[in-house]
Amino acid sequence: MRNTVSTKSLALALAGVLAAPAHAAGGGELVIVGNQEPQSMQAQVAHKEVNGIGLRNVIEQLTRLDPETNEVLPMLAVSWEQIEPTVWHFDLRDGVKFHDGTDLDAEAAAVSINWLWSPENSYPVRDMMGPQITAEVVDEDTVAVITDGIDPLLPRRMYLGGITSARQILEEPEDHSVNPIGTGPYVFDEWKQGQYWTSTANPDWWGNSADDTYGEIFYDSVRVVWRPEALVRSAMVESGEAQVAMFLTREECDRFGAASGIDCMVKGSDTFLQFRLDYQGAHPLLQDQKFRKAIFTGINWEGIRQNLMSLSEPLAGQMLPSVATGFADGIEQYAYDPQGARALVDELKAAGNEIPTLEVTTRLGSTPRNGEMIEAIGAMLGAVGIPTRIAVEEPGIFNPRAVAKPTPDRSYAWLHVQANPLMDYALTFGAHYTCAGNVSVFCDPDFEARANAAAELTGDARHEALEALVVEGHERHIVAPVGLLQRAYGVVEGFEWDFGVDHRIVAVNMRETK
């Protein structure tokens, strides 16, 4: 905490000498404790909050989502228009400067967008991309974003892509990984690897004077620290070392609620837990609906959700909540039916099938208690006569396996979290229900063609087309949804914070009232 005093005094000095007009500040330092250190400070990291906690205080995007309605709102772009089916024009906000003093003009935006989504860089943000995205300059204030195919979700997708200094990208690309230069309300200060990263309030932030700003600077500076141990994170809020501790468990949350001086904030997220089971190309039995049904109904999903995935909302037998485009009414979670599952397995055995040993894995630390969950899954499947081998794997092992396609000697399932910040089933299908999908083990050209067609539709047509596919996916036992994650934060008492299902740690939406 050695910077506390100096930063504070600097901010006070700025406030006093320059008397920055609409710059409220004075809230001191905001300390946020997350669970892991960002691996880099690249603009692309900002697409997922957990990958780069707090980075959205520094980097902004063309669009943003309304925390209440999830509707797309202007941010660095004040308006946009679909000129052609695959061409969108974004009108940039005037007078916005990057933290290095360069202007945000169409040229800069185009460089940044092309850098972010480029196949050469191969950033993970591309998992969130539909058709390939490229950008061109139209005029000084207008940038054109061109997609290879029709993508009605583009303005929403633009909310994932951080815009950073073009000068840095062109002149010092290696600096891009460690020194983010955005347009946001906080200016990146220092990333002390292994310890923290800090940023200081930006007196020249456009949002200080804009009518359609999305918050107000309260804190003078933001410090993000990380502790992998949940116990240490909550201890930091209890001891007053941090105002916000991320990812509490329900029990901790209950305790925080009951204690004085600290509070717990809980909210549903855009991230769901799912069980993916090898399909096409895998062990032949896994392509048998009976066997898949035996697996999907041999697991007590609701028991796991309630007791292990303690902070969660039920999913109605599908991946996304009811607000999502394509949500299908009337589907229910696969019901737990051990007798039925057992009977199916016995039937398969009687028919001369040898039941393969199912390998069930999950990624170390992807969600709390996932280790216990796969233990439960293993034991439940064992009880209906399906042998399993379970493993909690570190990312280095898990990730490559997650993208490898099934082979006939493989019978593999994973339990993993998946975010759908767009709240649209097209994204889910693209990833999980298509032959080329990054993590897809399902491959049905007919299904895929219908999914691609649906992705190009808009309005009710889109919703209905996607809904039909959701129902079909449910019946074909493609992926089992487990639950929608809620995330809980330990905060100091009197902490106010507006945030949406994307759970962005944005300091201008936070303040302390005590």
Added chain:
Amino acid sequence: MAVVDVKADMQSDQPVLDVRDLKVTFQTPRGHVHAVNGVSFHVEKGEALGILGESGSGKSVSVGAIMGLLESPPARIEGQVNYRDTELISAPASVTRSIHGDRIAMIYQDAITSLNPSLTIGNQIGELFKVHRPNMGRREIQAKSIELLEAVGIQPARERVNSYPHEFSGGMNQRIMIALGIALSPEILIADEPTTALDVTVQAQIMRLLGDLRGQIDMALILITHDIGLVAENTDRLMVMYGGGPVETGPTDAIIERPAHPYTIGLLNSIPHDDMKGKKLIAISGSPPKLNEMPKGCVFAPRCAMAKDMCRKEIPVMTRIAPDHSSACHFAQEVVDG
């Protein structure tokens, strides 16, 4: 065999050391072991007393008790050890500390292990002065240490005073031990097997050195050994020990000329002699008794060629066969007359 004249005026003064009925018992898992079983002796000023015995005879334990080296428990010490007017067994540590090393000094069997390997010999000698002569200055101590090393024949002393024990040979280390022993001009020097670990030629040098030094500083010597030749050449009086107690005491010459205990005879027979040329050496048959399995009667009976029924039943007491000469044998007179 060289014969040393007996000193005529032995009982002139009060003895410097008077040991009375010393008993040392060890507690062990197998019960109590009587290592020393009532030993009494005295040492006159300037005299040389030999204590002769095999290992386990109790000779080393006796001097251990005198020097306060026995850990208690397991050792239990009874009896009296009087140094002049001070009884050492019951005296507090502060008192005995000022006597041990200063008035009564001791040198040990294995010099190299008895010197601290990680301190220079100058340090070790100097320490004696620091502890016992706190008023002495640094320079004085240094000078005195060098003088001592010269006295025991370590050359060049000025340089070697800064050496470590491992840089010397065994004989040299024994000389250093002696330097430590005589540093404060003690009245009594106890030498526990001082030459056993050394070559024969070195043995002679060491004993000569001891003799010379004794002449210079009028110091009594208690020489503890199993080597009858050594006591014969270097002591005035002798105490032969066996099984934890004395079996024969008297002037060294008298004992060698007219031994009054079968054990002493056995010892004498087992060493080569000038006048024994051609004769066979006779070893004592059997082995010394285990201290926790003491025979009932005379401790030597099981190995004694002359043993009779009585010996196996009754413990013999010290009987005087000449004014200064006693033996703990039921048949002492017969043995002498032999």
Added chain:
Amino acid sequence: MIDETASTTDDTQRDASIGYRDIIRALVRDPLVLVSVIFLTLLILSAIFAEIVAPMDPLIPNIFASRLPPLSYATGLDGTEQLHLLGTDALGRDMLSRLIFGARASLFVALVSVFVSGVLGTCLGVIAGYYGGWVETVVMRAVDAFMAVPSLLIALFVLFIIGGGLVNMILIFALVRWVVYARLARGITLSLRETQFVEAARAIGASNARIMLRHILPNMISPLLVLATLEIALLVLAEAGLSFLGFGLVPPEPSWGLMISRGREYMREAWWMITLPGLAIFLTTLSLNLIANWFRAVMDPVQRWRWLM
């Protein structure tokens, strides 16, 4: 001639041989060590007979009876009311049963690793010490190399590459720990090689193998036992450490290390989930350490009398 072995004050105290009786007598006089022996005996017996001793299945979850504190009753899967003496874990599995089965896994890893590394290390150490020459050079160089790098670091690194699990873990522990036995065995062999009884055996034409097996090996049993006991304690702890990092045993088989590592998250709300396996590890390693310490003292001729008293 008179036997002229050194006569020291210790002679009377150093009675060469002590029997079982003395050891048992000494044991009874040292209540802490006695308790340790009893505890370990019971632990090993219950680990061996876990199926009989454990009240419930350690693997089958009873998901609606999760995180019950000790002395709770819950309705089991078969519908009957069951007492969970030490509570249940996050999946509603009986803690006591899991601890008993966990003892089996944790002790099995430690014991087998110690056995393998002990046999390997002792053989190499004795051979190196006995033959000397290039054999010794090679073995001792390898020992130096292994000693230079902390064994847990090697274990961590290798398990990172080949993955955790029972067999891998045993192999790794054996690979990194044999050196401590080799060093000890070589040292003792060197000191025995030139002794009279070995010379005598050689003189009567005993083969090298026979000398090593019959004359040298028996003389290092006590120190080896002490070392092995300490090593078991070390490996039980190591298993816990590696489980923390996710490189340990593989679930669902319960092991203490896994249980304590999992219990971390519940430390404040379900203390028994981390405290009980933690206590199990603590008591086991403490008992092993106490016994090793005591045994070493009893077997040490200088210290023995103190302990036998």
Added chain:
Amino acid sequence: MKINNAFFAFILKRLLNSVILLVIVMSLVFFANRQIGDPARMVLGNGASEEAVLNLRTQMGLEDPMSQQYGRFLYGLATGDLGKTFRFGLSDSVRAGNDANALSTLPIAMDRLPATLILAGATIIFSVLVALPLGLYAAARPRSPPDRAIGVLSLAGVSIVEYWFALVLVLVFAVQFAWFPTSGYGTVAHVVLPALALSLRPIGRITQIARSSLLDEMAKPYITAAKGRGIPMRRVAAVHALKNAAIPIVTTIGDETINVVTGVIIIETIFGWPGIGALTVDALSIRDIPLVEATVFLLVLMVLTINLLVDVAYAFLNPRLRIG
């Protein structure tokens, strides 16, 4: 103190040994690491095409013969270049070439060295300050009640699961009493809890060894001889026995320092201590192989340095070694 050529020859030999060992260990690490997956795939992420992966493999030199790769590795080892981190992905690790210091793994790992040295140093100093008096106090009165209590406590210290104890420390001293910060780095107060968590084992071990080696020394003839010269017990123990007992104690302190260097891997992670240990865990979890190599290199280097220091300490404590 006399220090002559033999002493320097001895140290030089140990130094040479250490260098050879370091090369051997790092070579093993190199070959082992080549067995675990494709670095190019890890850099590019899951979405990249086979062609792109092959392209990068060629650029990274992974398509060269193994001997050539190993030669480069050895050259890199000699020049302190252990490769570039994977963590930032392809974007710059290839494009930025050799100039980008921010990507070289050795500087990244070196940056974490001070924190680990501070923690390990504080732990060992604290342990020695506690353990030595305890051990000597116990040795002065063998088998007395205080000795037995110290004996059992020191054994308890080596029997505890370190990270469990660390979490208890956080709950008690940071949350309950609020005496120290829960975690983090920067002030003296931050060192206390992690050092305490790490010191339990060294305290236990050093106490035991201090006690037993002093007792062993006290049973030796030269001690008996010193006592026989009327040297006070206190002085006998402090001047005579302690210096000789110091050799096993120093060995143990060295061993325990090495154990602490291993122990930091877990404790640093828990306390958010920005040292080599936490970095190792990070690098392992994302399979950032060059970074793993760099951290292992530094950890092994630390261990070898500790061993060397112990050797030097021996030479000072044992005059026989010094004169050769």
